[in-house]
Amino acid sequence: MNLDWKEIDRYLIGEAWAGSRVAEHARVLCEEIGPRWSSSEAEAKAIDYIETQMKADGHDHAEAEPFEVRTWDHEEAEATVDxxxxxxxxxxxxxxxxxxxxxxxxxxxxxxxxxxxxxxxxxxxxxxxxxxxxxxxxxxxxxxxxxxxxxxxxxxxxxxxxxxxxxxxxxxxxxxxxxxxxxxxxxxxxxxxxxxxxxxxxxxxRSVRFVVESRFYNAPSANVAGRIDGDRWPDEHLHLGGHHDTVLCAPGGNDNASGTIAVLETGRVLAGLKRDLGIGPGRPIRFVTYSGEEQGFQGAIEYVNRHYVSGAPPRLAVNLDELSTGHIKGLVLAFPHLRNFIQAQFEQMGDGLTCHVMAQLDASSDHFPFLRKGIDAAHCWRWRFRGRHPDSDFHHETADTVDKLNVRELKEYAAQLSRLLLRLSHQPPEAWPENPQTEESVQKRLAEERGTVVRVY
Ligand SMILES: [Zn+2]
The missing domain is CATH 3.50.30.30 (Glucose Oxidase; domain 1)
Structure with a gap:
């Protein structure tokens, strides 16, 4: 199959920039809807909004996947001294x-x-x-x-x-x-x-009085799953995800309207490429926003259990979380065997992006439910590396507002992620290095690393 990558890149980069809906999505998610604690009414509004956007953007399929979240909230919470x-x-x-x-x-x-x-x-x-x-x-x-x-x-x-x-x-x-x-x-x-x-x-x-009145209960929630079909290897797929929920009270500009919007925008430009130039992915690409990351990755766990206990896992799942901590620099893998293969795609893209491998398994976001099953999962360089913004530590607090989200950088994330995913989608099955990981090998490694501090910040 002959693909004109110059023409493709011109479309993807141009559309990610000039057709961008980043600012509008940020306004709706962070200001109109606001804090999106999983199980809240606001989260339900966000779920509807994301599903509606995916359909309007031209995904071949998009739907909310409801499940019950084990949630928590509190009424009184205070400490007093005298x-x-x-x-x-x-x-x-x-x-x-x-x-x-x-x-x-x-x-x-x-x-x-x-x-x-x-x-x-x-x-x-x-x-x-x-x-x-x-x-x-x-x-x-x-x-x-x-x-x-x-x-x-x-x-x-x-x-x-x-x-x-x-x-x-x-x-x-x-x-x-x-x-x-x-x-x-x-x-x-x-x-x-x-x-x-x-x-x-x-x-x-002196003494302090510590009062928290909280409750645990089950409540409805949902992930939102979109898909752009690919007809060369329709039985395989790639996966891009990021959580749409926030903690209580946080509008979640950086954590994680940024990742949610990058999922939407990457899907939008790839759907546009298929519609406008007739160039689709080689294998399908799924685009998922998760509920319940802030409550023990419950949405991502639900997604993995629903789709990957019997169904074929993705060739690669990329997780987007806190993308306003710095500009895109590449990907970080949990397992090493895809490093050179993905780096080769970055070389072809020619923008100096790099693929790294974490020395420890990172259980700090939604890639973890994938990688503990032995599925190849990556996340963007978000905290640990050069180019981290000095004021980028806004996440679980009321001040993680819409202004913490960097519109221009998110346009670049959407452009580069769509370029990478489209290239990976057209790599034939035989080009992909075999994944030697099993659930057992991951558990063994986790046991060895337990008690150590994983450097995510
Ligand atoms: Zn997050």
Whole structure:
């Protein structure tokens, strides 16, 4: 099959830029609809909106795939010292708790700090830095929380690493076992400023009252799945996804209207290429926005269970999350065998994009449910690398607003992702290196890496 890549690239890049709907999608998702916690009415509106867009953009098929999400919310959530409120955001899925106890400063909860504080911890409210102490081996914060629970701590207030009176909805639990990833004890976040205040109070021997009233329940939600057919190898496919949900209260500009919009825009320009120039993918490409990423990847897990327990897995699944942390630089794979093959596509594209392989399995976003099944899954370089924007740490907080989303960079993401996916879709089956991964080999590697900090930031 003879494809004129110059003509194709001219269309894809031109359409991604001049026909862009990035700004309009961002306005609707972040401002008109707003925070999209899975199971909320706003999420339902976002699901309708995305499905309608995919149909209007010319996907060969698009539909919401409903399922039930195990969700959580809270009513009261506050901490007070002598009646004075402290900046306080419960962790996602924090259990109900109403307790008052002495404030104990455990620093970074390093082994020596825990040893020093051990006799004071029973029934206390510990104040712990969420970041890593620079002189000792970094320990995941969830492991430190478990140690505090085992020492009898009643609840923990974590001090956010950000400056400027900010605090976000953090997660705890072991997310490499996402179905069971729950905070090990009542835990909340405070700002650095109020963390310093609590530490002063601890020296004065004062107590803090910690109250969270929360509930867990099942509620309807859905992923949204679109598809552009390809007729050379119709029984195979590629997959592009990103979560459309947010945490409570966050409009989710960076996390993850950015990824949702890149899924939509990449689909739109590829559907346009097929419609306007008659050039479709070689193998079908699926475009999926997931529910429930912020609640243990529930949408991506549902998608993988629904489609890939018996059905053939994708040749490659690419996950888009927090794309406004920096311009596109390439892809990061979990497994090494596709690196040179994908790099060869990047060389042909000629824009200096590179393909890397993570040294550790990254359980921080929706690629994880794919890769734990041994499916080839990649994500964009989002946090770890050069070119990360200095103000790019907006995600789980009210200030992750539409202005955190970078319109011009998202146009480039859509252009480059559509160029890459179309090229990959036309690579014949025999050109793809075999995938030697199995669920067992992935589990073995996960067990070896458990307890280490995965450098995602
Ligand atoms: Zn995200």
């Amino acid at each position: 009646g004075q409120p402290i900046h306080f955001v419960p962790f996602n899925r924090c259990p109900t708790c109403s307790v008052e106890g002495p404030i104990v400063d455990v620093g970074f909860a390093t082994p020596h700090a825990l040893q020093d504080a051990r006799s004071d911890l029973s029934g206390s409210i510990a104040v712990m830095n969420l970041g890593h102490e620079p002189f000792t081996t970094p320990v995941p914060h969830n492991d430190r929380l478990i140690q505090l629970r085992e020492a009898g701590t009643a609840a923990v207030i974590c001090v956010d690493t950000k400056t400027g009176d900010r605090a976000e909805y953090h997660n705890a639990g072991d997310w490499s076992k996402p179905e069971r990833a729950e905070p090990p004890l009542p835990v909340a976040t405070t700002s650095r400023e109020d963390g310093a205040l609590l530490r002063r109070h601890s020296l004065e021997g």
